[in-house]
Amino acid sequence: MRIHTLQLPVSDVAQVGGYFADVLQLPVQDDVVRIGWTEMQLRPAGNHLIGGVHLAFNVPADRFEAATEWLLARTPLQRNAAGETHFTFGGRWDSESIYFDGPDGLILELIGRRRLPASGRVGRFHGSELTCVSEVGLPTADVAALSERAIAAFGLGYLSPPVACFAALGDDEGLLIVVDATHRWFPEQKVLPNARGILVRLGDVDAGELHDTEQGWRVGSPAGSGR
Template identity: 30%
Template sequence: MKFSKVLLSTQQFEAIKGFYGSLLGLDVLEDQPSQLLFQAGSTILAFRKASSQDQPYYHIAFTIPANKFSEAKQWVSERGIALFSKDGQNEFLFENWNASAFYFYDPDGNLIEFIAHHTLNNTTDEAFGSKNLLCISEIGLPVDNVSQVVKELTETFRLRLWSGDGQQFAALGDAEGRLIVVDKHRPWFPDGRIPGVFDTRVSIEGTDSARVVLQNGLYELRST
């Protein structure tokens, strides 16, 4: 599965523009008073002004080349971004996914993940840079009822349960892209925060046109 666009909410336009545009070096596609668009590899990362006084926070992951994990860590650290550390470790191995990841926060407190999937053929000889953020490959969707949402999403978008029990946690999709459906009371890995349910719009590359609305309209997922 591939995401063509992920739209999130923010209260901090200038800070978000500086972080993703200047610090991480993503191309700015649109800079309007109410919306920001960045090109993150094959995915458009978009932010729009939050409609309430909430302080939205999300979990998203960017895929990086499988052979650039250590280089990517150094690149992020050189930009003054603190890597998340747990029990003295700042990198995390997912053996059942054959993947390695590290985490940090953006100005909104979004839990950002850079993940290298060693099953994907995406290695490169080029020095690591913003161009090596290949796509957004995960978006977290905290929900009231995981099993119900899993049923609806798998049937509508023809996805498979890639990982998880389907009751508290479900990664739907594949190594290229995953919807991370979790119980809204289940803490995020690895920082242990309780997720929040905030306005989220996801566009999925597909051959059929389909749409699912969840969480009283806060989540909208489309395939185009």
């Protein structure tokens, strides 16, 4: 699954665009940020709540150490209660992650997934090496029910066995992170999830639509873009 486009409500389009250009070295044109194959459009939040939005960016696993050094020079990392900043996940995740704060209270993540192709690049890391937005957090009141709707809508499967408050649907290239709306984000566990006003368009899945009216987000895959 690929996350092709993402509309992100923000408090100030120019300011948030400047963050992605200056801190993460991503190409920004007007209100559009390009992260590999993902196009992220920034739009005024209006009455939508900001803060608590989770996005992850894929990094080639063989460049994760260089990416960590690059990010540390640009922004602090989030820590868990034990003070740890680097997290290795086994099983079907087979990955490692670091987390950091973005503008408007974004919960951002760099993740290196070992099953994906290596980069082969050496030397200093650059933001242009981020390959995509690979995760979008989607809060809901009923994780199991929403997950089943996502499976029916797009033909997705679980990356790993779901639990009551969390489910990851998709694959290494793209995941919908379905999370209980009352479950605070890892690793700091301080911020509740939010996705109000977010609109996601998927590729490499069945054509379908998914939304949560109470939480105010929508995901779709246009006809003709499915498997």
